[in-house]
Amino acid sequence: MRYKLVIAEKPSVAQSLAAVIGATARKDGYLEGNGWRVSWCVGHLAGLADADSYDPKYAKWRYDDLPILPEHWQMVVGKDKKKQFDILKKLMNAPDVTEVVNACDAGREGELIFRSVYELAGCQKPMKRLWISSMEDSAIREGFANLRPGADYDGLRDAALCRAKADWLVGINATRLFSVLYHRTLNIGRVMSPTLALIVQREAEIDTFKPVPFYTVSLELPGLTVSGERMSDRASADQLKEACRGAAVTIKKVECKEKSEKPPALYDLTTLQRDANRLLGYTAQQTLDYLQALYEKKLCTYPRTDSRYLTGDMADSLPVLVNLVANAMPFRKGIAIFCDAAQVINDKKVTDHHAVIPTRNLKDADLSSLPAGEKAVLELVALRLLCAVAQPHIYSETVVIAACAGGEFTAKGKTVKHPGWKALEDAYRAKMKDAEPKKEGAEKALPELTEGQTLSVAAAIIKEGKSSPPQHFTEDTLLSAMETAGKEDMPEDAERKGLGTPATRAGILEKLVSAGFLERKKNKKTVQLLPSHDAVSLITVLPEQLQSPLLTAEWEYRLGEIERGQLAPEEFLDGISTMLGDLVGTYQVIKGTEYLFTPPREVVGKCPRCGGEVAELQKGFFCQNDSCKFAIWKNNKWWAAKKKQPTKAVVSALLNDGRVRVMGLYSEKTGKTYDATVVLEDDGQYANFKLEFDQRKGGSR
Known part of the structure; x- marks a missing residue:
């Protein structure tokens, strides 16, 4: 009998795929049946070899050996993963296997995981690609019915391999260079270092910040309070306050505008991680792990996406999905559900995968049995879908401008005409344990006033304040900064901007924490990210090119060009090799840094x-x-x-x-x-x- 071999990234995914296509017989390291064999990779089975594989002398770190630039790259299988690799190699080259299907995660890293094994195993069989955004049975069936030629993804493989080689080159050479020069291990990474620089720079701004006092005169009038402009001089504020006491206030202008606040876009991975950090206190890695588990349980779509829209072919089925999601969510009770699919459909803004949304499997799932973290993330994803297709939030905003004793004072009021999507958000927030009480001032309606009307001042007071320093980074705000870093210097049509990708940012933060460069410190309800002494020292000695977000943002742009076949991989890697050669040849140790770093532990x-x-x-x-x-x-x-x-x-x-x-x-x-x-x-x-x-x-x- 002839078989088609399917290779997934994880055993759990392989089992889901096998169940749909009928490969139900268990074998050693794979499943078989109905003309299919299904096996798995257990993540990165193979990776780029260490430096000493190219020459034993590289086992010792020496300045004279730098830069290390492999002429012919080597891939190796991890010792703990050799057994599964041997199974895959045997299956791939089995005479009764006619073709191999790459069913690893549909993205850059998934492509690299499969291709590394395919090439190391010396496989020559025809290759197909399963590309799906959901683990639902219907999506799997449709994916297998529309398998694509593996060659269509050669550009994606090239970009993935170039990314891995670029990280190897910078990591090996820069880490060794600075570690040897400063006599202690200093881990350098093309995304890690610029991310660390953002945090160190923010802390420097906070440390050097000098608060500036300001004063605001407020007047209590019948039914409302009006406030003047900020004043830097206390004496002038006192003078205005005294002048207004017992004086009459004239209403100069009453402006009422109806405003509409559009629903938020659907989640991509980064915006979900930001909200989960801000609202639930989860780290970026925790959110990714919970979402990956929901994807494998067929309750959410593909997690590592950078898109916030859906494709046109999903429009017809969206109302049914929205209704069943609404029925599964306790916070929407009593709130009418609306679905405007056009608000979330945009084929031009969907790249490899559409936005993160729940699946129809919610209907029959026992959500109460989910672990708390998964359940909370699922509710957040569900809330965003319901909000994104809901009606706009409509309100009228009234601005009153009043005059008194030569000064100008203003007041703002708001009246909600139609809550729209905010009704769902408010209901969700109300059910949260740490729900913050609503600030009444912002929602309060103003009394009926007419231009030219005069009112008596009941009281005049001075409110004193100080300008605030920049805020310490949290994972929410750092993810936002990473996403936009170097954006203004990138071409307008650059597909990927910023530091890293949605799939890699969580891992970067965890590496910085585990390396001792970053510390998570709880302050009230938020967890701040603070740099260690060694982090500040590292950024002090690193040249601008290694800590600038522009370098890695430009690399992401170039990788996109490689993926589209617009740039040769060799040209990209040659540029990095030249940069590293210049760095090794020209970098001078900064004087007076002998005591900059914590002494190495013996x-x-x-x-x-x-x-x-x-x-x-x-x-x-x-x-x-x-x-x-x-x-x-x-x-x-x-x-x-x-x-x-x-x-x-x-x-x-x-x-x-x-x-x-x-x-x-x-x-x-x-x-x-x-x-x-x-x-x-x-x-x-x-x-x-x-x-x-x-x-x-x-x-x-």
């Missing part, structure tokens, strides 16, 4: 759990791998009972040999001291110790 041995480096800190000896919890505390109770503290030499011996001879241990029973060998026994959760004594003559201890 490594005392290898971690018995993960093989990472164990270093001495103030309170003990800790594995430097963030995900590993191995520790030997200096105030350890076992050692304290023996009136000893583990020293650097003792811990080094324990880590390297598993045992160490210690003199003068205290005996709680006898009150005397003795010598013995201490043995390290790590159970994976705690570092434990036991004693071994020398054998005495006669065989007794």
